[in-house]
Amino acid sequence: MKTVIVKVGVSAMQSEERIEQAAHYIEKLKEENYRVVVVASGMAKEQAILLAPIAKWTKDALQREQAMLMATSSQIAASSLAVALQARGHASTALTAQQAGIATDARYQNARLTAINTTKIETLLAQGSIVTIAGRQGMANGEITSLGDGGSATLAVALAHHLQATHVVVLAKDSIYTADQQLVPNAQRMTEISFDEMLEFAHLGANLLHPRAVELAKKHNVAILIQALMEQQGTWVKGEKDMEKEMIVRGVAYEADIVRLTVGYEAEQEVSLAALFTTLAEHRINVDIIVQAVMNHAQQTVSFSIDKAQFAEALKVLEDNKQALGFSFADFEIGLAKVSIIGSAMASNPGVAARMFDRLRKEKIMVKMVSTSEIKVSVVVPQDEMVHAAQALHDEYHLA
Template identity: 55%
Template sequence: MEKIVMKFGGAALASTEHIQNVAKKAIAEKERGFDVVVVTAAMGSMAKELAKMARDLSDNASKRELDALFSTTSHLTSTLVAIALQEEGYDAVSLTGWQAGIQTDDMYSNARIDEIDASRIEKHFTQGEIVIVAGEQGIDNSRNITTFSKGGAETSAIAIAAKLKAERVDIYTNVDGVYTADPNHVAGAQKLKEISYDEMLELSNLGSQILHPRAVELAKKFQIPVIIRSSEIDTVGTLLKEEVEMEKNLIVRGVAYESDVIRLTVGYDAYSNASLADMFTILAENRINVDIIVQAIIDGLKPTVSFTILKEEFADALRVLEDSKLSLGFSFADFEIGLAKVSIIGSGMASNPGVAARMFDRLRREGILVKMVSTSEIKVSVVVPQDEMIRAANALHDEFNLEQALYI
């Protein structure tokens, strides 16, 4: 029997009525002849309340105990979905991450999946049961509970689908698909019928909150079709796959933006003291994501390297740099806040030169200062003042005529 994995976010699990709606969607797929796995995220309000309680008890709670604590949130939603399914007359069973066979490394709060033993899930399938797995969690080699960072539930869902060789993964969210830009802030944003793994990966890395990059990477690696759809309304979503049909041969297919970007600048007394490899290795070992990197070596000036990080990683980045200052050999570190990143994305950009120039010209005409630039074959990103972020996104959406394209 073919298998399907369905992931539901916190908004889709916010009340008993919502949970009953989740159960109905799972039943519909079961009735279509699929073996069904439902992966649940945490109720956002519950996670916040638990975090507050932990802070009230201690300013220095161990990461092990925090992971054990926060894992209970998606565990709770999985059991509630199982109860709702059973009430509808269907056999269902809830599993924690470790019961579902999800093995991880030992990096608390930001664990990565090493392996999945799906034998228990398969056993429940043979008994005709719908399986509900608590997302965002697993267990390490020491049998300690671990949790994942942002996007943990969809990462769990796609990893399980890969192991089960599932037909597809349905990601139910509070939006009805992937748009050319955020429709809440960009006029004329249109929903995409399809999007490639590479385009979605760029969008996810560049600020889109719909799907986490780790989940997209897994889907691409195992070539798993993913449908991003609404948990509230019954409408056609956006299909994520390898190759897509190009709507009217668009060169640019999306605009993304991300606020609260910080530029860190590290300076050296001499170029011989600088080792980019050492610096970014140390940051990577501490799971600090670095984005745009610019090195400046100019005669008569001290060499510097600047890079961008997100606001929530700023304190950790400073701590890591300070702890490693002697071994890294830099003389000073400075930072700039109040920045944002705005990007254009499209697989057609690789074979169409001049896209970046057109982007820069439009921003110049709008009077928007560009502070840093990063490019790849299918995207161009710029760092701009944060108070210009939305205006820049709207200008670029207009510049590349995305509101006039034919979508569904």
Template identity: 40%
Template sequence: MSLIVMKFGGSSVGTPERMKRVAKRIVERKAEGHSIVVVVSAMGDTTDELIDLSKQICDGIPPAREMDMLLTTGEQVSVSLLAMAIHSLGDRAVSYTGWQCGMITESVHGKARITDIDPHRVLKAIDNDQVVIVAGFQGMTEDGEITTLGRGGSDTTAVALAAAIKADLCEIYTDVDGIYSTDPRIVKCARKLTDISYDEMLELANLGAAVLHPRAVEYAKNYNVALVVRSSFTQNEGTSVKEVASMEQGIVVRGIAFDKNIARVSILGVPERPGQLAKVFTTLAEAQIDVDIIVQSGVMKGLADFSFSCSLTDRERAVNVIEGIQAEVGFREVTSEDNLVKVSIVGAGMVSTPGVAAKMFEVISSLGASINMVSTSEIKMSCVIDIQYLEDVVKGLHTAYDLDTADQVFVGGPADRR
């Protein structure tokens, strides 16, 4: 008998009919002799609808604590309905919120990290032969405050819980039937990967691939959780995420990701004095603003210009935070721009293969796009370009790195991040 965690995203349980289909799949899996723990997201577009509702009530930015109170209700609806559906099929199930199953988080509303899990209640229900259904995306602080884990947090809930209860397998069910070399909605001949390494998947997730949340991959890697991504709508084999993936002959780049949620902020005329950049980026960190690529564009007469990328949603806050320290730092002005996209190539084979970067630059330039920013690591390279070139560049890179396949048929729709 195996202990399996099954996670279902919002589109998988988006209607009563889909909810019943998921319940049937769970009951069938349990009948095979497995103990089952299920993590569920809010139904369909529930979270977006709750956010819209808050905007109708609140003119400005709603209090973060109250937003977490509001958004966690979506998952509570899902877990209770799924438990009912399993009961109607003659099996036994019990539903828990994140805090009822012992999910402890840090005190950051909107994007809290899990700090500890006390799964005794989950394990007791498993011993009683019940299907345990847990609300994803949520937890509670040591002080009893309800928190959310950020968009995609249900993936993190599932993998972290799998690690805590020492599950044999964690399956992420979504509306695509695995992990592809790139978004099949852009490249029709994208290939579905049989397997991929934790490191490659972590890079792809951080760089915009929407199938798995980065924190979930981090947990899987750190605790060696066996992870499979597969479709909730088909019986097709999914993609395994593991420590070392098989290497296809001649395939250096395994995947191409892109992130449209990106802005560039530039700080112009910064005096060259020790501690200036430390002050800027410490202030941004204290405001919980994540910074990605940082570039110095030149020094003239003791003044330097710096640019960094951040999420588009943090753009306005980042500018306001930096303007707040203008008198202290002494820079001339701060500007920002959007309509950008970060396109990235990822592959463990890149580290030992010359010419990978040159080929990426050649493809982008041949399509008439300018490269605004560049970032590299051992297994990835990212270029920030104007968003109008996105589709052509992704298609060009996919072909250039020999990722096209003539017989691949894409099964699924937009990836489910909750």
């Protein structure tokens, strides 16, 4: 008998009606003769209620207790789905991480999976039960841990690998589109997308599937179907695309609130990129696009982009380490955004980037920074031009 893993996100657990819809979706899979394992992320309202009374205490002092609270939220979600399925006449059993054999490393927050013992899950499936698992929790040395962002989807992929499931279904807010429909109303739902393309979309702000889950799915070649509850179709994420291979650019992504930091050196000063970025990394400052300008007998500069949320911390780190790093000044520019085109066929089709830059030039959109990979070209532009740039590039590559 075939096995399928269903990851139910928080958006599918926001109301009694949504829970009923999720139960109906799972019920249909059971009727199609699948063995079904459900991974439930949590309940948004319950999670907020649980965390609110302790918000006045520091996060560092709460990591163990926060993990327990987050575990409670996902247990409520798993149990609610099991009860909804039982009400529909199906045998269903809710499991905690310990009962499901989910082992992680010893970090209380953002724990990583280390092993899965599927014995109990297999026993329940053999008995015909639909198994629902609290998705955001794990166990380490008898302690509850929290899998953190993307943990539920990553667990679903790991279970699919261990149980040799045909695929994972991610019940999300929507499928994957060629662009954000709020910015580009004529964006189209994609039937299929490769793991590499999905990784780029995930890193560039598409919140439907976390990079952790995509990376694990690529490693074990686990196909994922991303689908909204009331959709008849979704988007398949897998190794090879069977359709639309002629499309060089598959989609446009964007990320707002980008800051450009520039560090300048006197002409005779030695520039150590390793020292600069090692220092930032030690303080968990995530750097994205990097541009170095070096000219003989002139001031040298290194510019890099970071998320706005880390701006203040990055400035402090640079100021605290100015003497050790040897730079003469640090400057910044806020009010920027990153717009990217993505497509795995770009690597074998020259001229894609030139076409992008030409369209942005025609639209009189200033490009501040550029980053490229085999399947992505990203530009940093003024934030008030972000929507304009996304719409223009979506039109340029005929994605509608």
